[in-house]
Amino acid sequence: MSDNDGKKTLGLGGSRPSNVKQSFSHGRTKNVVVETKRKRVVVPKPGTAKPAGGAAPVSGGDPSKRPAGISDAELERRMKALAMAKAREAEEAAKREAEEKARAAEREARRAEVEAKEAEDREREERAKAKAEEEERKRAEEARKKAAADAPPAAAAVPGEAAVSRPTAAPRKADRNADSRDKQNKSKPGRGDEGRRSGKLTLNDAMAGREGGRQRSMAAMKRKQDRARAKAMGVSAEREKVFREVALPEAITVSELANRMTERVADVVKALMTNGIMATQNQTIDADTAELIIEEFGHTVVRVSDADVEDVIAAVEDKEEDLKPRPPIVTIMGHVDHGKTSLLDAIRNAKVVAGEAGGITQHIGAYQVKTDSGAVLSFLDTPGHAAFTSMRSRGAQVTDIVVLVVAADDAVMPQTIEAINHAKAADVPMIVAINKIDKPEANPDKVRTDLLQHEVIVEKMSGDVQDVEVSAITGQGLDNLLEAIALQAEILELKANPDRAAEGAVIEAQLDVGRGPVATVLVQTGTLRQGDIFVVGEQYGKVRALINDKGERVKEAGPAVPVEVLGLNGTPEAGDVLNVVDTDAQAREIAEYREKAAKEKRAAAGAATTLEQLMANAKADENVSELPIVVKADVQGSAEAIIQAMEKIGNDEVRVRVLHSGVGAITETDIGLAEASGAPVFGFNVRANATARNTANQKGVEIRYYSVIYDLVDDVKKAASGLLSAEIRENFIGYANIKEVFKVSNVGKVAGCLVTEGVARRSAGVRLLRDNVVIHEGTLKTLKRFKDEVPEVQSGQECGMAFENYEDIRPDDVIEIFEREEVEREL
Numbered sequence: 001m002s003d004n005d006g007k008k009t010l011g012l013g014g015s016r017p018s019n020v021k022q023s024f025s026h027g028r029t030k031n032v033v034v035e036t037k038r039k040r041v042v043v044p045k046p047g048t049a050k051p052a053g054g055a056a057p058v059s060g061g062d063p064s065k066r067p068a069g070i071s072d073a074e075l076e077r078r079m080k081a082l083a084m085a086k087a088r089e090a091e092e093a094a095k096r097e098a099e100e101k102a103r104a105a106e107r108e109a110r111r112a113e114v115e116a117k118e119a120e121d122r123e124r125e126e127r128a129k130a131k132a133e134e135e136e137r138k139r140a141e142e143a144r145k146k147a148a149a150d151a152p153p154a155a156a157a158v159p160g161e162a163a164v165s166r167p168t169a170a171p172r173k174a175d176r177n178a179d180s181r182d183k184q185n186k187s188k189p190g191r192g193d194e195g196r197r198s199g200k201l202t203l204n205d206a207m208a209g210r211e212g213g214r215q216r217s218m219a220a221m222k223r224k225q226d227r228a229r230a231k232a233m234g235v236s237a238e239r240e241k242v243f244r245e246v247a248l249p250e251a252i253t254v255s256e257l258a259n260r261m262t263e264r265v266a267d268v269v270k271a272l273m274t275n276g277i278m279a280t281q282n283q284t285i286d287a288d289t290a291e292l293i294i295e296e297f298g299h300t301v302v303r304v305s306d307a308d309v310e311d312v313i314a315a316v317e318d319k320e321e322d323l324k325p326r327p328p329i330v331t332i333m334g335h336v337d338h339g340k341t342s343l344l345d346a347i348r349n350a351k352v353v354a355g356e357a358g359g360i361t362q363h364i365g366a367y368q369v370k371t372d373s374g375a376v377l378s379f380l381d382t383p384g385h386a387a388f389t390s391m392r393s394r395g396a397q398v399t400d401i402v403v404l405v406v407a408a409d410d411a412v413m414p415q416t417i418e419a420i421n422h423a424k425a426a427d428v429p430m431i432v433a434i435n436k437i438d439k440p441e442a443n444p445d446k447v448r449t450d451l452l453q454h455e456v457i458v459e460k461m462s463g464d465v466q467d468v469e470v471s472a473i474t475g476q477g478l479d480n481l482l483e484a485i486a487l488q489a490e491i492l493e494l495k496a497n498p499d500r501a502a503e504g505a506v507i508e509a510q511l512d513v514g515r516g517p518v519a520t521v522l523v524q525t526g527t528l529r530q531g532d533i534f535v536v537g538e539q540y541g542k543v544r545a546l547i548n549d550k551g552e553r554v555k556e557a558g559p560a561v562p563v564e565v566l567g568l569n570g571t572p573e574a575g576d577v578l579n580v581v582d583t584d585a586q587a588r589e590i591a592e593y594r595e596k597a598a599k600e601k602r603a604a605a606g607a608a609t610t611l612e613q614l615m616a617n618a619k620a621d622e623n624v625s626e627l628p629i630v631v632k633a634d635v636q637g638s639a640e641a642i643i644q645a646m647e648k649i650g651n652d653e654v655r656v657r658v659l660h661s662g663v664g665a666i667t668e669t670d671i672g673l674a675e676a677s678g679a680p681v682f683g684f685n686v687r688a689n690a691t692a693r694n695t696a697n698q699k700g701v702e703i704r705y706y707s708v709i710y711d712l713v714d715d716v717k718k719a720a721s722g723l724l725s726a727e728i729r730e731n732f733i734g735y736a737n738i739k740e741v742f743k744v745s746n747v748g749k750v751a752g753c754l755v756t757e758g759v760a761r762r763s764a765g766v767r768l769l770r771d772n773v774v775i776h777e778g779t780l781k782t783l784k785r786f787k788d789e790v791p792e793v794q795s796g797q798e799c800g801m802a803f804e805n806y807e808d809i810r811p812d813d814v815i816e817i818f819e820r821e822e823v824e825r826e827l
Contacts (some may be wrong), residue, residue, distance in 0.1 A: 004488040090174040094820045121232065245300045252290050255281040261299050271296055313535075313579045318497040318525075322352070326496040326559040327368070327376040328489035329398060329522065333419035334405035339435040342472035343405055344381050347482070366507050366520055366562030367549045371482045375489075378522070378560045380507065396507045398522055401488050402430045403481070404456075408442035408469070412450040420454050429492070431484050432458055432467040438474050496559035501580040503528035506536060507562065509572050510635040511664035517568040521557075521578050528563070528580065529556040533587050535574030540587035541568040571663050574636045625654045627720045628679035630670050632686050638709070639663055642684060645713050654720050666703060668692050675699040680719075682712055727823040734758025734817040735793065740801075741809055746780065749807040753815060760799060760817050761792045768803070769814040779804050 021031045070078075246260045258268040258281070265281045271293050272279050279285060291301045348369045356628070367379045380399060402423040406416055423430050432451065434444045448458050448467065457463025466484045470477035504523040512518045521528070521535065528534075532543045544567030546554045557563040568593075581587050629646070633639035639661045646656045659677055660670065666681055666688035672695070674681045680702040681688075688696065688703055696703050706712040706783045736753040744750050753760075762783040768776040785793055785799040791800040800816065 042502070069227050118232070121229065125233070160767050203770040219633055230260060241298070243298050243300065245302050246294050247302050247304050248287055249304050250287050252287070253277050253284050253286050255280060257285070257290050257293065261294060261297055263297055263811040267297075268293060302485050313581065318500070322497045322499060323495035324498060326494050326498075327378050327561075328400045328484055328485065328492065328494055329378045329380065330403055331380040331399035332400045332403050332405060333422070335407070335410070335413035335419075338405050338410065338413070338416070339472045340405045341381055343433065343435055343470065343478075344379055346472045346475055346478055347379070348803050357420050366522060368561065371486065372479075373482075373486065375482075375486050377482070377485060377489075378562060380522070380562075398524065399426070399428055400492060400494055401485060402426075402428050403433050403485070404430055405433045406447045406451075407408040407436045408434050408444045408447060408602045409439045411443075411447050414453070417454055420451075420456060429488055430456065430465055431481070431488060432456065432465060433481055434467060434469045435472060437469045437476060438471040444469055479490050494560075496525045497526045498558045502528035502534075502557075502578070503580070504528065504531065504577045504578045506574055506578060508574050508635050508637050509663070511571050512660075513665065515566055517571040519565045519568060519572055519578070520562060521565050522562045523557050523559055525559055526580065527556050527558045528565070528578075532580045533582070533584050534565075534578050534580045535590045536568070536578040537572040537589040538591055538598060539568050539570040539572045539576075540584075540591040542584070543567050571636060574640065627654065627658060627716070628677045629716065630659050630674045630681045632666045632670060632681070632683050633661070633663060634685035636663055638684055640802045641709060642682075642712065645709070649713070649717055649720055656716055658719055665689050666692050668695050671695045671699065671701050671703075680704060682706065682716075684709070684712060710793065729821050729823055730818050731821065732758070732816065732818045733764060734760050736760055736799070736801070736815040736817065738809060738811055738813045738815065739798075740811060744802075747802055749809055750782070750784075750802045751809050751813075751815070752798065753801050754798050755793050755795050757795055758817065759792050759794055760801070760815075761819070762790070764817045764819050766801075766803070767816040767818070768806070768809065769816055770810070772814075776803065776806050776808075778806060 017033055017035050020032050022032055024030065024730075105664060135688045222801065242262070244261065246257075252274065254268055255265055258265040261268070269279065269281065272285070272289075275289075275292065277289060287303065291303075294301050332344055334340050344367070348367055353681045360698055367381070369377050369379055371377065402419070404423070406412060406418065420430075432447075434447050436442055437444060448461055452461065456465055458465045458467035466488065468477050468481045468484055470481050502523055503525050504521045507522050508518045508520040510518055517539070521536075528543065528546065530543050530546055534541060534543065543565060544706070545565075546557055547559070547564040547566070548554050549562055556561065581590070631639060631642050631646075633642060643658050643661055646658050649656045659679055660673055662670075665686050666683050667690045668689075670681055671688075671692050673679075681696070681704070683703060685707055689706065692704075695701075703711075704715070706715075734755060735757040736755045738751040738753050740752040742750045742752060760783060762780055764780075766778060766780055767774050781802040781804045782800070783790055783793065785797065790799070803809065
């Protein structure tokens with residue numbers, strides 16, 4: 001089938017075909033057939049009407065010259081439009097010419113203004129020069145007058161007057177000329193009009209950026225004028241470089257370094273590249289590199305450290321006239337159950353020991369006591385149990401006097417020795433209180449003799465340590481003890497400055513449900529007031545309330561006064577130092593720095609530094625069983641004591657690992673951690689909240705509550721002992737000699753034996769000895785006497801024995817019979 005299906009192709013009637021070559025991209029071309037229609041010529045009919053109105057024919061109305069097929073009216077309209085276009089073009093040309101003239105006049109005015117200003121500057125310089133010359137002439141004239149003092153005054157005065165009057169005339173004339181020029185300049189269009197657009201926006205103006213572009217600021221124009229003026233006066237425009245002291249921390253970004261040096265960032269980056277360091281403005285460089293760059297730019301380096309934030313807590317030396325007497329801080333120390341708290345109870349007439357679980361002190365108590373003589377004493381009562389070593393150590397560090405309590409019926413014990421060592425390490429004087437003197441078996445002289453072994457020589461033994469015999473029950477000797485403490489305090493001449501920022505030691509810290517974190521603080525110097533901003537260890541806060549040892553709210557606490565401080569953001573560690581600072585920002589910055597430093601220290605302590613250490617640790621942990629536990633206590637000191645006690649439990653096979661310890665009630669988070677690790681939760685003087693109890697019941701986590709520390713330690717020891725593998729002991733029960741070896745069908749080789757010692761049992765283990773060397777160890781397959789299977793054969797009797805899976809037996813071999821038993825081990 002053809003393309004046109006036999007039909008005639010579509011085309012224009014009376015047209016001429018022609019070929020046109022089309023060009024496309026990539027060098028492609030195409031030939032196209034184009035048909036051109038012939039031009040139709042229209043000849044006007046004779047007698048066509050002339051244009052109305054008798055108007056003169058427009059030029060070009062000649063029928064021979066007009067385009068074909070256009071009427072007279074159309075031609076007239078076209079000619080009118082053409083004339084209007086020409087008129088509009090002429091008008092625009094005239095307007096453009098006027099604008100050009102206006103711009104030229106404006107430029108001329110600006111140039112005249114600049115020239116006038118320069119001329120004014122020159123005239124000002126000339127006036128200044130003339131004035132200087134005039135002053136010089138005056139000085140010369142005065143010198144001449146003094147030299148020619150003998151000459152007639154009239155003769156000398158005339159030339160001087162003329163000399164003075166001549167130079168002053170010119171400046172006055174110049175001033176008048178300058179004023180007239182200023183008036184002319186004001187009448188001309190000034191620079192203030194250049195912001196206003198005159199006429200229509202043209203393409204040239206838009207391209208030149210005169211309209212809507214970025215205008216120069218007034219400051220930029222002023223700087224340009226200053227530079228031009230300085231250049232005209234011959235003064236160098238180069239500013240002198242300022243060299244600075246640059247504070248340089250341990251690490252700094254490039255942009256911050258440039259900012260501190262007041263140099264361009266690009267210049268600093270270029271200097272780094274010159275030294276072979278490719279760094280962008282946001283990258284951090286170390287202090288050594290930064291120091292090199294700072295010195296290259298000519299500045300001075302001042303090295304600073306992150307630890308400099310603590311410089312605000314600078315130690316201030318108190319002046320002698322500012323110091324005032326303060327109460328002594330007395331710490332009661334000694335062995336557990338020697339009557340420390342009972343003694344303090346008798347002194348302050350309050351029942352403290354009744355509130356302690358098991359009759360032992362588990363917190364550091366801080367109290368103030370006023371004696372009958374009016375003296376005020378601050379007492380610290382420390383625990384005597386072995387677990388509270390660090391708490392006793394803290395008590396000795398903050399104290400002025402140590403009262404060592406020793407029971408007259410028990411003499412010197414381990415914690416007594418430890419307390420003596422703490423007192424000696426802290427270099428504080430000691431007073432020995434020999435307690436329980438009312439008991440029939442009391443022997444105070446034995447106490448004094450025992451103390452000699454530890455270099456504590458009491459006054460009765462010709463030493464310098466005071467000793468007082470007391471009884472907490474009857475009150476005997478209490479006045480003597482208080483008198484001894486007051487005497488010792490008088491010798492020490494204890495003074496402190498109450499009029500400065502407070503500093504103190506945290507004796508104890510806890511998380512109270514209603515009050516939040518609470519710290520028992522013993523103020524050592526200065527006065528702590530309500531509203532003070534302070535930092536304590538890794539925590540900070542603002543003193544919201546101060547509560548004394550009687551539970552009363554106070555406004556301030558002076559030196560040697562123990563108070564409870566409320567307003568901390570977290571629970572501090574017992575033993576931390578409290579410092580008052582000026583601002584909240586300082587306190588936060590110091591606390592954050594200390595927290596970061598503590599984290600880095602913990603990470604460094606717990607991390608294996610080399611691959612070999614990592615492998616060794618992993619191998620060591622393979623063979624060690626761990627008992628994980630979670631500990632929550634009521635106060636920070638108790639939690640610390642429990643952790644230290646847990647660290648001492650264990651051996652090469654078993655150890656106790658404290659997953660988490662904290663202060664406050666047992667929460668759902670603690671239960672979640674315990675469940676994930678399969679650990680029990682131990683609460684010391686705290687309880688689980690309702691949510692935590694429900695979660696523990698659902699997940700099967702064991703919660704144990706304790707109020708006495710040695711009960712907790714004993715239970716953990718028992719639990720850890722259960723992880724120890726049982727010890728296997730062997731008991732030898734008999735020996736048998738092989739006399740003959742027989743072969744029995746379905747059994748194999750059977751040894752005919754004589755039991756020479758003990759008894760042979762069927763259930764026991766056996767070893768085959770040949771020349772006293774063990775060649776096989778196993779169990780018996782059969783034990784027969786005659787033809788009967790028997791459970792055991794006594795000494796002196798014969799029997800037949802066959803070994804399980806072993807048949808290499810010979811006459812004269814010895815069979816050793818033994819039994820194994822498992823023995824439970826304890827830590």
